[in-house]
Amino acid sequence: MTYPPTPPRATDALLADLRRDLPRSALSSGPETTAPYAADRSGNRPDGVPLAVVHAANSDHVRTTLRRAHALRxxxxxxxxGxxxxxxxxxxxxxxxxxxSRMNRILDLDPHEQIAVVEPGVIIAELDHAAGEFGLRYAPDPASAAISTIGGNIATNAGGLRCAxxxxxxxxxLGLDVVLADGTAIRTGSRAVRGVAGYDLTALLIGxxxxxxxxxxxxxxLRPLPEATVTVAAxxxxxxxxxxxxxxLTAARLEPSMAELLDGPVLAAVDDAQGTDLRLHGGALLLLQWEGRSAxxxxxxxxxxxxxxxxxxxxxxxPAETDRLLAARRLALPSLERLGRVLIEGIAVPRTQLAxxxxxxxxxxERRGVRIFTFAHASDGSLHPVLVLDSDTPGIPDxxxxxxxxxxxxALRLGGTLTGEHGAGTLKRNWLAQELGPEQHALQQRLKAAFDPHLILNPGKAL
Incomplete structure (x- = not known):
């Protein structure tokens, strides 16, 4: 999509509006304070730094920010x-x-309905812990559960270790409270487990x-905690x-709740970082888990x-041994980050094409002369080939x-997709049209324009 330039003097007008309409603690400006918010963990940095950061503490702050930004483009x-x-x-x-991130409250947790209502800044592990007090859990279990938020997970339709x-x-x-680009607040879905009224805007907004x-x-x-869990490391x-x-295993109908696969280079990186000896046992580690009475x-x-x-x-x-075994998977990316700047990909292929x-x-x-470390949600064909670059190399080398x-x-040749999770962001955006085809790509651009006519929301991402 072609995004319009920022109108002259609009930034000064927006800052004046936000300073008037928001509490002083909710607004930061100036490059020394906004620079840390310029990039996420991808290692791909944009040109320049943001004009300002709004630290929203409630939905009113979100509506005010979007209403003012929408008016000024x-x-x-x-x-x-991040x-x-x-x-x-x-x-x-x-x-x-x-x-x-300041909108981090669990607004409701109903153990009878087995649902929770949470703000977007709630950390996944904290939601899981709160549910655990009632014998429940939030089933998606990303490796970043200790640091990632529910809002970010929803925005990228994140997977997790238990996705199998x-x-x-x-x-x-089940449902979302959302503020649109012009500041309009809507609610999609409901607290019911099943609902088919109208178009499924909840599913559209996720990802x-x-x-x-x-x-x-x-x-x-939320889901009940399993009666029993057995973990296998092979x-x-x-x-x-x-x-x-x-x-x-799939052919034998022995489908686990978790199937995580790490290659030899990843195991060596974990060993170096954590003092383990995983690499001595082989060139790959498969972590499997079964739950329930038949586990x-x-x-x-x-x-x-x-x-x-x-x-x-x-x-x-x-449980303690299980945590020890699963630590290799949860610590895979942090261990690779010790080796250099990581560029993580997230493709998915049909399960039979994984090998x-x-x-x-x-x-x-080997052909490109780069270091690639791979781990996978093997049960659904989702792969994470991680390119590790020299820390002092600017940009992304050819x-x-x-x-x-x-x-x-x-991934496309094998019948798969460019992104199994993490989204397209900026790293895969230029490839998306090739996967979608021109007709679907054009339709998705029209959907974007319907929700965001001035194209102010996260421009240059996804489409």
Missing amino acids: IPVVPRGT TGLAGGANAGTDSVVLDL KYGVTRDAV SEGTLGVITAATVR SFATFAEGANAVTA AADAEGAVQLLWKRATSIETTND SAVREITAIA AARHAAGDIFRT
Whole structure:
């Protein structure tokens, strides 16, 4: 889409309006205070720094900001804790960052209906802990649960470690409170588990990366804590063999609630950072989990199948041991960030093509001369090839850019998608039309214009 330039002197007018209409504590301006809000965790920085940051404490602050920005045609970039990995929260010159991290209250938690109503700045782990006091949990379990917000997870339709059984964020959201670009507040969905009135705007807004509206509250489903959980950690000689093992489990109808696969380079990085010895057991680690009354039997059936392929297997139902095993997955990205600047991709392919995708990624790394570390939500074919760049290298080197393009082409050729989670942001936006095709791409642009006629919401992202 073509985004209009900021009108002359509009930024001064907006700052004057916001200083008049918002509490002093809710507004920051000046490059020394706005610079930390220019980029997310993707490592891809925009040109310049934001004009201002609005630290919204309630929905009134959000409505005021959008109403004023809409009238003056000033771009607004919604932001949580900035843990995004695709540049979706990047904000450059003459933009206003709408920081939602102070809107962090759990407004309601109903254990009988098994729902919670939360503001967008609520940290996923804190929601999970609050639900746990009632024997419940928020099923989506991103590796960044300790630092990422529900608003950011909804904006990118984040997956998680338990996506094999419970699906992605969209499967856990019943309704949204949203402020549109002109400051109009709407509510989508309801507190009911089922509802089909009108078009499904809730589903449309989930994954829209802040380009259609700003979430101010979400009604989400909670799930009962399982009666039993069994975790299996299986090592394999290669990543491809681990991927084939997941395919074999699926064929045997032994589908787990979690299936996370890490390659040898990732294991070596975790070992270096955490003092573990995971790499000694093989070239890949597959972490599996089964839940419920049949967990032990299902896990035992999986172990019998995996012994034909694995180099070692460890099984536990002890919570402390489970946390130890899962730490390798949760600490994968932080461990890679110690090695340099990371450029994380998030493609997805049909599950039967997972091993083929892995082989292609290995070949791409060798051909382009770049370091690629891969981990995956193996149960649904979602892969994260992570390019690690030298920390002192500005921008994205040509070799890395070409490698990313090769990875995207591989995903599409295998019948997959450019982004399984994390969104398109700025990193994949130029590739999106190739996946969608011209007719669907044009339709999505018309949808964007219907929600945001002046194109002020998170411009340059997603579409």
